[in-house]
Amino acid sequence: MTVIIAIDGPAASGKGTLARRLARHFDYACLDTGALYRAVALMVLRAGGDVKNEQEALKAARKLSQNDLNDPAIKNESTGEAASIIAALPAVRDALLDFQRDFAHKPPGNKAGAILDGRDIGTVVCPDADIKLFITATAETRAKRRFLEQFGTTGSAGDFANILDQITRRDQRDSSRDVAPLKAAANACLLDTTNSDIEAVFETALALISNNLRTS
Numbered sequence: 001m002t003v004i005i006a007i008d009g010p011a012a013s014g015k016g017t018l019a020r021r022l023a024r025h026f027d028y029a030c031l032d033t034g035a036l037y038r039a040v041a042l043m044v045l046r047a048g049g050d051v052k053n054e055q056e057a058l059k060a061a062r063k064l065s066q067n068d069l070n071d072p073a074i075k076n077e078s079t080g081e082a083a084s085i086i087a088a089l090p091a092v093r094d095a096l097l098d099f100q101r102d103f104a105h106k107p108p109g110n111k112a113g114a115i116l117d118g119r120d121i122g123t124v125v126c127p128d129a130d131i132k133l134f135i136t137a138t139a140e141t142r143a144k145r146r147f148l149e150q151f152g153t154t155g156s157a158g159d160f161a162n163i164l165d166q167i168t169r170r171d172q173r174d175s176s177r178d179v180a181p182l183k184a185a186a187n188a189c190l191l192d193t194t195n196s197d198i199e200a201v202f203e204t205a206l207a208l209i210s211n212n213l214r215t216s
């Protein structure tokens with residue numbers, strides 16, 4: 001039986017870093033599901049389309065290939081913003097569901113487990129996951145992390161305010177949409193990383209997972 005670990009949380013909560021770290025530790029396959037929405041958004045943007053148009057977005061979602069996920073432009077903030085809009089479209093979410101579930105249940109490389117990070121993994125994509133983690137941190141803390149990543153020591157107060165504003169708007173859009181909104185599954189373990197570095201979060205997650213795998 002494949003072990004499935006679901007990691008959900010808001011933008012810049014550290015869930016991606018944690019997912020990759022855990023995947024290395026356990027030698028599990030890892031899927032950043034945000035990359036799927038970002039790649040679809042990028043396809044629509046590049047075609048000059050409208051990210052609010054469900055039919056255009058659905059057409060892009062159906063054409064999605066592994067190659068699209070490797071495009072560095074999916075990481076841009078503008079792509080993330082567009083991804084958040086596209087992710088509220090039910091047809092797009094539906095079109096991406098099978099890919100995520102197949103990855104979880106039959107991880108590539110015949111790995112013994114799969115780790116998926118996103119917004120709705122524990123609630124919708126893999127409600128049957130063996131372990132569900134929900135990673136949070138205050139919007140200010142997350143904005144500070146993004147700010148340091150993007151600007152190092154050279155950013156201004158205005159740059160910080162912009163990032164905080166983007167994060168707050170994205171939280172609002174991702175949590176308030178009708179379909180599969182960002183929320184913790186009822187049986188998720190909550191990890192608040194506001195006052196912890198990645199090492200501490202990793203150790204806590206590792207203990208939770210190891211404990212759970214021993215008792216299941």
Ligand code: DC
Nearest residue numbers: 033034035037083084087118119120
């Ligand atoms: O995690 P991220 O910033 O790469 O995600 C980009 C957008 O994709 C995010 O604003 C919401 C959406 N998303 C989603 O709705 N469901 C997921 N499982 C993953 C991401």
